[in-house]
Amino acid sequence: MNFSFDQKSLWLVVGVAFVLAVATAIGQILRRRTDTSLNQATIDVFIHRINGWWLMCSVLAVTLLLGRTVTVVLFGLVSFWALREFITLTPTRTADHRTLFWVFFFFTPLQYLLIGMGESQYGLYSIMIPVYAVLFILARASFSGDPKRFLERAAKIQAGLIVCVYCLSYAPALMSLKIEGYPAPGNEGRNAGLLLFFVLVVQMGDAMRYVWDKAAGQRVIAPAINATKTWEGFTGGIGSATLLGTAIWWVTPFPVWMATLVSLLISVMGFCGGLTMSAIKRDRGVSDYGTLIEGHVGVLDRLDSICFAAPIFFHITRFLSGSGWLT
Amino acid sequence: MVNRSATSGAQSRRPVSSSPAPAGDAATRRPLDVSITGVMLAAAARLFSGARARWVNCEPDTCQRIYFANHTSHLDALVIWSALPHRVRALARPVAAKDYWERGIVRPYLAKNVFHALLIDRKKIKVHNSPVRMLLSAIGETYSLIIFPEGGRSLDGTVHPFKSGLYYLCKKRPDLEAVPVYLDNMNRVLPRGEVLPVPLLSCITFGPPIFLEAGETKQSFSQRARQAVLALKER
Numbered sequence: 016m017n018f019s020f021d022q023k024s025l026w027l028v029v030g031v032a033f034v035l036a037v038a039t040a041i042g043q044i045l046r047r048r049t050d051t052s053l054n055q056a057t058i059d060v061f062i063h064r065i066n067g068w069w070l071m072c073s074v075l076a077v078t079l080l081l082g083r084t085v086t087v088v089l090f091g092l093v094s095f096w097a098l099r100e101f102i103t104l105t106p107t108r109t110a111d112h113r114t115l116f117w118v119f120f121f122f123t124p125l126q127y128l129l130i131g132m133g134e135s136q137y138g139l140y141s142i143m144i145p146v147y148a149v150l151f152i153l154a155r156a157s158f159s160g161d162p163k164r165f166l167e168r169a170a171k172i173q174a175g176l177i178v179c180v181y182c183l184s185y186a187p188a189l190m191s192l193k194i195e196g197y198p199a200p201g202n203e204g205r206n207a208g209l210l211l212f213f214v215l216v217v218q219m220g221d222a223m224r225y226v227w228d229k230a231a232g233q234r235v236i237a238p239a240i241n242a243t244k245t246w247e248g249f250t251g252g253i254g255s256a257t258l259l260g261t262a263i264w265w266v267t268p269f270p271v272w273m274a275t276l277v278s279l280l281i282s283v284m285g286f287c288g289g290l291t292m293s294a295i296k297r298d299r300g301v302s303d304y305g306t307l308i309e310g311h312v313g314v315l316d317r318l319d320s321i322c323f324a325a326p327i328f329f330h331i332t333r334f335l336s337g338s339g340w341l342t
Numbered sequence: 343m344v345n346r347s348a349t350s351g352a353q354s355r356r357p358v359s360s361s362p363a364p365a366g367d368a369a370t371r372r373p374l375d376v377s378i379t380g381v382m383l384a385a386a387a388r389l390f391s392g393a394r395a396r397w398v399n400c401e402p403d404t405c406q407r408i409y410f411a412n413h414t415s416h417l418d419a420l421v422i423w424s425a426l427p428h429r430v431r432a433l434a435r436p437v438a439a440k441d442y443w444e445r446g447i448v449r450p451y452l453a454k455n456v457f458h459a460l461l462i463d464r465k466k467i468k469v470h471n472s473p474v475r476m477l478l479s480a481i482g483e484t485y486s487l488i489i490f491p492e493g494g495r496s497l498d499g500t501v502h503p504f505k506s507g508l509y510y511l512c513k514k515r516p517d518l519e520a521v522p523v524y525l526d527n528m529n530r531v532l533p534r535g536e537v538l539p540v541p542l543l544s545c546i547t548f549g550p551p552i553f554l555e556a557g558e559t560k561q562s563f564s565q566r567a568r569q570a571v572l573a574l575k576e577r
Binding site: 099107 | 497534538543
């Protein structure tokens, strides 16, 4: 088997594993010390989060190592699960059943099939869902003959498909993106590093947003949407993610300053994703959300930021590569 | 979450872990193809229905029970059956409609060998031809029942008034624990009139057992049982 990781990407994986190992060690030491003024619950949350990072990073690293096809399949399954959570959260009517069936078993696999076929299908996979699936959902819903809250129901399904499937599918699409100065297609080693960069920066923005909210949160952005997300967390999270992105610029095709700007952009988009998902959950009411989803993995909770940031990262990389700025 | 209800303490129960009933062992000993199909089917059903089982003031147990649930989809019996732990599942027999489960090749095989379903001809239910006696003789001193006392599937997810079957079962066998079960979101996974399911997430809540009180009327017991199911919606 042709393992796909170039040397730089491998260094990044080693570096991440090292940082996580240090964090795990700190967590264990803090847990054993009983005399600290630190809250035990906070330490448990910290350890829990680090374990989550271990899981996410190892799955991602192994998947990337196994190559493009495995990566596309993994993201496809994750999309499917996220869509499942999204549609469960947003109520539809009985008449939407067959529309949903098409969405789950036709459009989702088709999108990932096109992504798997590579950049030659860019013209199709970049419009298949936002144009054709969106029109299909409207038409199929009208055939089912239930006029009640028609646009609202169609919009819910469209939003779910766009966020959970279309947007997320741009992350594995990075694997087949032709980038100036990169080896010919078929050797995705450096592309895997780019995908890793993207996931790390966005997830770091999420994690540091949480830390900054806890440490310095003062002014809440939208109390009715999410009472814990503050401007301090917004600034701190995005700042930290941008610093990380700048520090690991060497794994991307960008010069340092460009890596900084791109990191800034994707962490802002990531934050928007988190806030949007909070709004959807809040609209449904916490109790509703509680009994149905509680106890499941909560894939959507972890991936909302990735979903929002993936298309912009793909397109800006594609644009920069085509413009000749990367050489 | 796991403490038993006060009412069940009055009678002696067989706990699932310490000393499994000998009859239970006999029931779990099945042909290989059947047990493999059973395990795989249960896993597939859990994955596909995204069903998560919650036990509120009730524990999985091999003692004889009547699980009674709200009914919104053809998958309901399968979903409840697959949500039970393996040993409990082997003893649970869903009561299902004959006209649906005797069609085709796959359904009769599953109903007969895998679920050990008790099939009832809905058109022939009459006062003088009640299925209650047949059900009670079928479960003997070993098996539990999974029933849907609404008598049919609800279209919109509301819980209809209960028919009297549950009352008569409890009257003839007051020692059986009647466990309320609430199925959430199954009406969206496979609504009435649809053939293909959509894989949304659902939730199954098992609640504290209820018993027929001395002198309780059919109507008040049926209402109380229905309320017990509805109460799980909020828990």
